Amino acid sequence: MRRILCVFILVITASVLAISSGHAFEFKGFADVSFSKSTEGADDIRYRNGSFAFGSVDLYFAESLEDVELLSELIVTSSGSIVAERLYLGYTFSDELKLRVGRFHTPLGFWNTSYHHGRQLQPTILRPEAVRFEFEGGIFPAHSVGVWLTGRSRTTAGMLEYGVETSNGPKIVSSGSNKVLNSNNTSDNNIGKAVGFHAAISPAVMENLKVGVSGHFARVKDDTATAPVMKDVDQAVYVAAVMYSPGNVNISGEYFAIGNKSESDKKYNSNAYFGLITYALTEKWVPYLLYDNMSIKKDDPYFKALKTKDVTKTTLGLRYNISYRSSVKGEVRAVEKDNNDWNEFALQWALAF
Amino acid sequence: MQYVKFSFVAVLTTLLLSGTIYASAYARELAIIANKDYPFPSISASTVKDIYLGEKTSERGVKIKPMDQRDEAIKKRFIEKVMGSTVDGYKAYWIKKFFQEGVTPPTAKGTPSEMIQTISQTSGAVGYVWVDELKGDSGVKVLLKIEVGN
Numbered sequence: 091m092r093r094i095l096c097v098f099i100l101v102i103t104a105s106v107l108a109i110s111s112g113h114a115f116e117f118k119g120f121a122d123v124s125f126s127k128s129t130e131g132a133d134d135i136r137y138r139n140g141s142f143a144f145g146s147v148d149l150y151f152a153e154s155l156e157d158v159e160l161l162s163e164l165i166v167t168s169s170g171s172i173v174a175e176r177l178y179l180g181y182t183f184s185d186e187l188k189l190r191v192g193r194f195h196t197p198l199g200f201w202n203t204s205y206h207h208g209r210q211l212q213p214t215i216l217r218p219e220a221v222r223f224e225f226e227g228g229i230f231p232a233h234s235v236g237v238w239l240t241g242r243s244r245t246t247a248g249m250l251e252y253g254v255e256t257s258n259g260p261k262i263v264s265s266g267s268n269k270v271l272n273s274n275n276t277s278d279n280n281i282g283k284a285v286g287f288h289a290a291i292s293p294a295v296m297e298n299l300k301v302g303v304s305g306h307f308a309r310v311k312d313d314t315a316t317a318p319v320m321k322d323v324d325q326a327v328y329v330a331a332v333m334y335s336p337g338n339v340n341i342s343g344e345y346f347a348i349g350n351k352s353e354s355d356k357k358y359n360s361n362a363y364f365g366l367i368t369y370a371l372t373e374k375w376v377p378y379l380l381y382d383n384m385s386i387k388k389d390d391p392y393f394k395a396l397k398t399k400d401v402t403k404t405t406l407g408l409r410y411n412i413s414y415r416s417s418v419k420g421e422v423r424a425v426e427k428d429n430n431d432w433n434e435f436a437l438q439w440a441l442a443f
Numbered sequence: 444m445q446y447v448k449f450s451f452v453a454v455l456t457t458l459l460l461s462g463t464i465y466a467s468a469y470a471r472e473l474a475i476i477a478n479k480d481y482p483f484p485s486i487s488a489s490t491v492k493d494i495y496l497g498e499k500t501s502e503r504g505v506k507i508k509p510m511d512q513r514d515e516a517i518k519k520r521f522i523e524k525v526m527g528s529t530v531d532g533y534k535a536y537w538i539k540k541f542f543q544e545g546v547t548p549p550t551a552k553g554t555p556s557e558m559i560q561t562i563s564q565t566s567g568a569v570g571y572v573w574v575d576e577l578k579g580d581s582g583v584k585v586l587l588k589i590e591v592g593n
Binding site for chain 1: 493504506539545
């Protein structure tokens with residue numbers, strides 16, 4: 091109740107500020123509700139019965155005071171807790187150089203920074219396996235806390251986007267009976283800071299094409315008090331991403347190469363990838379196909395700690411845009427995970443407000 | 444008979460030509476205007492697009508502040524002809540852009556005269572009005588004129 095009151099006060103304060111302030115101030119949000127059902131074999135048996143669920147309510151606001159900017163994003167989860175999703179202060183030196191300090195979406199690939207909790211923006215209901223959130227058993231830190239230098243520049247070759255970041259390295263913590271990644275919001279549990287880079291280009295000769303590479307390097311420590319599966323793992327993740335949208339078609343894909351090195355210097359290489367095709371029949375109707383694959387080394391202590399399994403998923407869906415602010419998506423998925431296979435059916439109504 | 448044919452062709456040509464002249468005479472033009480501190484005397488259509496998509500936010504140290512019209516007719520024409528998008532597509536783009544990067548969308552101004560006045564008084568401000576709404580020295584810099592049809 092107290093948390094709901096906090097959010098209410100925040101909304102009122104922000105609205106008053108928006109009305110009274112002469113600055114460029116915006117307050118927005120996302121919400122979604124869904125229904126899911128799976129057949130025998132699914133790893134979450136609750137969905138065999140068919141379940142309605144409200145997703146998360148995403149509230150975010152930004153204010154620009156000349157060159158200084160503030161962005162804050164709060165998530166009210168379905169369990170009622172409030173999570174500070176993003177919070178950063180930024181300074182714009184120029185379009186070529188912007189500084190952001192705080193908690194931000196890890197710039198790894200395109201998907202993670204493009205959609206995140208904005209279900210209305212996301213072409214599909216679920217995120218691809220490779221970019222699942224930490225609390226869903228994600229294999230990379232979707233969030234980072236640190237410093238991010240980024241920029242873009244239009245050159246004769248095309249639009250260039252680039253950036254480097256350094257942040258607290260993630261840790262593995264307990265979450266119920268599972269272990270999940272955590273982005274170390276307030277302190278780092280080892281001396282190795284995570285570093286990352288990203289670069290992308292939309293060539294001038296083909297502006298509807300965007301290709302990019304990114305990398306993230308971190309030392310990850312299993313911080314669970316009882317029975318840690320591993321001590322330290324030095325992780326290097328490289329991502330190649332592409333997005334091509336000629337006319338009504340949109341094709342995108344991302345490939346993740348993951349190298350983990352254990353404390354005994356043993357190396358494990360795994361990979362994950364996904365490809366998505368959407369085709370806008372009209373502005374309202376958009377069918378899509380998503381193929382998702384993750385192949386991990388079974389004896390890798392990092393994936394053992396996170397209980398990650400090999401998975402292949404094919405999703406066929408149809409999106410109906412009620413307006414530019416709201417859409418309904420329906421999906422059928424064929425899932426194969428760790429020698430089990432099953433089907434899933436899902437509907438989602440998403441809204442941007 | 445040949446005279447009738449010739450007359451028919453001549454009348455048709457005259458009608459077509461006068462139609463074209465009429466259309467071009469009444470084709471409306473949008474003016475891209477800016478505060479006088481904008482560092483360049485002119486601007487390209489692709490730079491206008493970058494500014495209104497939030498891709499370009501500063502020019503030679505001047506922070507650019509794009510402004511939209513509240514009037515739906517001119518806004519629709521600007522978005523369709525200059526931005527190459529639909530009104531809904533433009534709005535959806537800004538929801539995404541604001542969420543991803545925290546870049547705030549162009550502020551909206553009520554009337555053309557209000558927009559001209561605000562731009563003349565705001566450093567780095569950029570906007571658009573119908574050319575015929577600019578009278579004498581409006582205190583703004585005209586960077587580009589774009590014909591947007593009838």
